Amino acid sequence: AHEAAFATLSRVGIVPVVVVDDPARSSDLADALVAGGLPIAEITFRTPGAEAALRTFADRPDMLAGAGTVLTADQVDLAAEAGARFIVSPGFSTAVVRRAQELGLPVLPGVASASDLQAAVAEGIERVKLFPANRLGGPDMIASLSEPFPEMGFLPSGGVGPGNAAAYLAQPSVFALGGSWMVRRDLVAAGDMAAVARLSAEAVALVASLRA
Numbered sequence: 381a382h383e384a385a386f387a388t389l390s391r392v393g394i395v396p397v398v399v400v401d402d403p404a405r406s407s408d409l410a411d412a413l414v415a416g417g418l419p420i421a422e423i424t425f426r427t428p429g430a431e432a433a434l435r436t437f438a439d440r441p442d443m444l445a446g447a448g449t450v451l452t453a454d455q456v457d458l459a460a461e462a463g464a465r466f467i468v469s470p471g472f473s474t475a476v477v478r479r480a481q482e483l484g485l486p487v488l489p490g491v492a493s494a495s496d497l498q499a500a501v502a503e504g505i506e507r508v509k510l511f512p513a514n515r516l517g518g519p520d521m522i523a524s525l526s527e528p529f530p531e532m533g534f535l536p537s538g539g540v541g542p543g544n545a546a547a548y549l550a551q552p553s554v555f556a557l558g559g560s561w562m563v564r565r566d567l568v569a570a571g572d573m574a575a576v577a578r579l580s581a582e583a584v585a586l587v588a589s590l591r592a
């Protein structure tokens with residue numbers, strides 16, 4: 381299950397970070413992402429509707445739905461119960477990592493430093509989310525961190541978008557880009573799913589062209 385989920389994240393190369401304001405929009409939002417070629421979503425536990433949205437996404441066979449902003453072991457349980465196929469946290473939490481591992485769920489812990497990476501390695505982690513990537517130093521920081529941690533895979537997120545996708549993907553250790561630019565809250569709130577689908581398709585095309 382681990383390698384299958386990570387293989388899908390790597391193949392698609394983009395992890396949309398979704399903040400749900402209205403779970404009733406979930407089904408349309410999932411349709412738009414799939415139509416745009418992005419059958420992946422990190423549903424963040426930042427809003428009251430997150431769990432319901434995660435259920436809607438996770439019920440779909442055409443969608444790899446994970447939980448993001450998972451801060452506690454209890455939230456790992458909630459996410460698993462709602463059908464999450466992977467777990468993402470913004471920072472490094474041993475408790476979150478261990479609970480996910482106990483449940484057999486792939487986990488992408490957040491890191492912001494070499495210390496966090498050491499803690500991740502100690503838990504057997506091979507892939508991490510670098511957050512907030514742009515604030516921390518962007519692609520150059522990943523290059524620096526890859527010197528002592530050459531085997532680590534990075535998912536940069538936070539300020540990542542079409543303008544810097546090339547620089548991030550130029551780092552061999554970057555296996556996918558995370559971000560909200562194709563699922564902007566204002567677009568989703570306005571029900572502009574055509575824009576979500578278009579921005580998703582553009583993101584997919586951009587990553588494909590940069591990897592070619």
Ligand code: 3PG
Pocket residue numbers: 397448470511537538539540558559560561
């Ligand atoms: C995340 O949790 O990865 C970020 O909130 C996404 O950041 P962005 O909104 O700058 O893409």
